[in-house]
Every structure is written in C-alpha cells, then in structure tokens.
Amino acid sequence: MPELPEVETIVRSLAPRLEGRRIISAEVLAPRIVRHCESDVSACVAGRKIRSVERRGKFIVMHLDDGALTIHLGMTGQLLFDSPRTPYTRAIFQLDRGTLLYDDVRMFGSIEWTPAVPPRVERLGPEPLRIAPEDFYAGIHTRKASIKAVLLNQAVVRGMGNIYTDEALFRAGIRPDKPASAISRKRADRLLTAMQEVLLEAIEHRGSSVSDYVDTEGRRGDFQDRHRVYDREGEPCVVCGTPIRRTVVAQRGTHFCPRCQR
Numbered sequence: 001m002p003e004l005p006e007v008e009t010i011v012r013s014l015a016p017r018l019e020g021r022r023i024i025s026a027e028v029l030a031p032r033i034v035r036h037c038e039s040d041v042s043a044c045v046a047g048r049k050i051r052s053v054e055r056r057g058k059f060i061v062m063h064l065d066d067g068a069l070t071i072h073l074g075m076t077g078q079l080l081f082d083s084p085r086t087p088y089t090r091a092i093f094q095l096d097r098g099t100l101l102y103d104d105v106r107m108f109g110s111i112e113w114t115p116a117v118p119p120r121v122e123r124l125g126p127e128p129l130r131i132a133p134e135d136f137y138a139g140i141h142t143r144k145a146s147i148k149a150v151l152l153n154q155a156v157v158r159g160m161g162n163i164y165t166d167e168a169l170f171r172a173g174i175r176p177d178k179p180a181s182a183i184s185r186k187r188a189d190r191l192l193t194a195m196q197e198v199l200l201e202a203i204e205h206r207g208s209s210v211s212d213y214v215d216t217e218g219r220r221g222d223f224q225d226r227h228r229v230y231d232r233e234g235e236p237c238v239v240c241g242t243p244i245r246r247t248v249v250a251q252r253g254t255h256f257c258p259r260c261q262r
C-alpha cells in the first residue's frame with residue numbers, strides 16, 4: 001500500500017505536469033472507484049482547470065477552479081501520465097496537454113469530487129514531517145494502545161503505514177507493542193526524529209516498491225533495498241545480528257529486532 005513517501009513521490013512528479021492544465025474530459029471505467037461522494041465525477045471535472053496538486057497524508061488532492069478531486073490509491077492504485085491504457089485502467093482524464101490514467105488492479109482506491117476538500121481529509125492529524133516534538137508527545141502520551149497502532153492512527157499523524165512505522169520504531173529502538181503512554185518524552189523525541197529521517201530517506205529514493213507501486217512514469221522506487229526490518233523476518237539485524245522477528249501488532253504484520261527494540 002502506498003504510504004507517505006510513495007504518495008509524495010507521485011505528487012512531486014504530477015504537480016508540474018498538472019498544475020495549470022484544463023481537464024477536457026474524464027471517463028470513469030469502473031464506477032465502484034467513485035466513493036464517498038454523490039457527484040458524477042466526469043461531469044463535475046470536465047472543463048475545470050487544475051490549480052494545484054497536494055498530498056494530505058496518503059491522499060492526493062487536486063484543487064480545481066471549482067471543487068476538489070481527491071484520490072486515494074488504496075492498495076494498488078497508480079496514477080500514470082501519458083502512459084498506455086491497461087486492463088486495469090479505471091479512469092481516464094484527458095487534459096489539454098497529456099492524459100492522466102488511474103490504474104488499480106484490486107480497486108481498493110477511490111476517486112471523489114467534492115465542492116471543497118472532504119471533511120474526513122481535513123480532519124486528518126498533522127504531517128509527521130512538520131509536527132513539533134511537543135505536539136507529537138502530546139498526541140501519543142495519553143494513549144494506551146501500542147505505539148504501532150497509535151502511529152497508524154491517521155488522526156494522530158497522517159501518512160504513516162506499515163512499512164515506515166516498523167522502520168521508524170526500529171531506528172528509535174522501541175518495541176512496536178509498547179503502550180504509547182509508556183514512552184518517555186525523550187524517547188518520543190527520538191521516535192519523531194527517526195520517523196522524519198526514514199520518511200525523508202524514502203522520499204529521496206522515490207519510495208518502496210514492495211508490491212506493484214510505481215511512480216507516475218511507471219518507475220519503481222528503491223527504498224525497499226534499504227529496509228532494516230520490514231519484510232526481513234529471520235534475517236540478521238543490521239545492528240546486532242539477532243534474527244529479525246515477525247509478529248502481529250495492531251492486526252498488521254510487524255517486524256522488529258527483539259534485542260535492539262525495548
């Protein structure tokens with residue numbers, strides 16, 4: 001599933017291509033990807049100009065001269081620019097210059113048009129790359145759930161998913177199942193720094209291609225080669241050599257070093 005770095009990579013490459021363009025027509029080939037809105041997306045976006053494109057957590061928001069087109073890539077969504085149609089193309093946006101395709105094999109993604117940014121997107125927690133340490137600590141220290149569950153909660157911080165949560169907790173030396181409320185201010189600061197470092201490094205490497213994630217030009221990211229715990233069960237910890245363990249925390253497959261993380 002695309003997380004913050006993958007969506008950021010897509011937005012950075014889409015924004016210069018889309019901003020200022022006009023949508024001539026839009027065709028939704030799979031109606032079930034239009035979710036959370038009653039609007040006829042094709043009719044609402046046709047003729048509209050794209051003012052700006054931004055990432056909100058894992059959502060891609062295109063601000064039009066009338067309303068907002070919000071896309072969530074779900075598990076397997078892809079936004080491809082000037083790329084050939086495939087059997088998984090679910091929507092086609094014909095622009096005055098270029099074509100934007102929305103491909104999605106499993107169709108857990110969504111496209112919606114709303115008069116303004118949808119309230120559930122507005123309500124997301126702060127960006128992990130911008131939150132102040134004291135606000136981060138305030139957001140986690142009253143929560144009794146595991147720190148992993150708390151980081152995945154999009155109301156606490158937005159954009160963290162399974163991969164970067166595991167990687168950040170490893171770098172911070174914190175066990176994923178530790179109750180968030182048991183983490184000291186000092187360790188919370190270290191965790192926030194680890195999250196920011198791992199997210200920035202992943203953005204630099206254009207994200208992780210663990211399943212079928214590709215960017216807007218169809219290129220794979222290469223941060224998966226730099227994962228220290230995620231999907232490395234049984235392999236030696238890069239710090240201490242102990243085999244990485246896999247368990248389930250917050251109903252998600254979770255990877256950690258039993259020696260380095262406390």
Ligand SMILES: [Zn+2]
Pocket residue numbers: 237238239240241242257258259260261
């Ligand atoms: Zn270790």
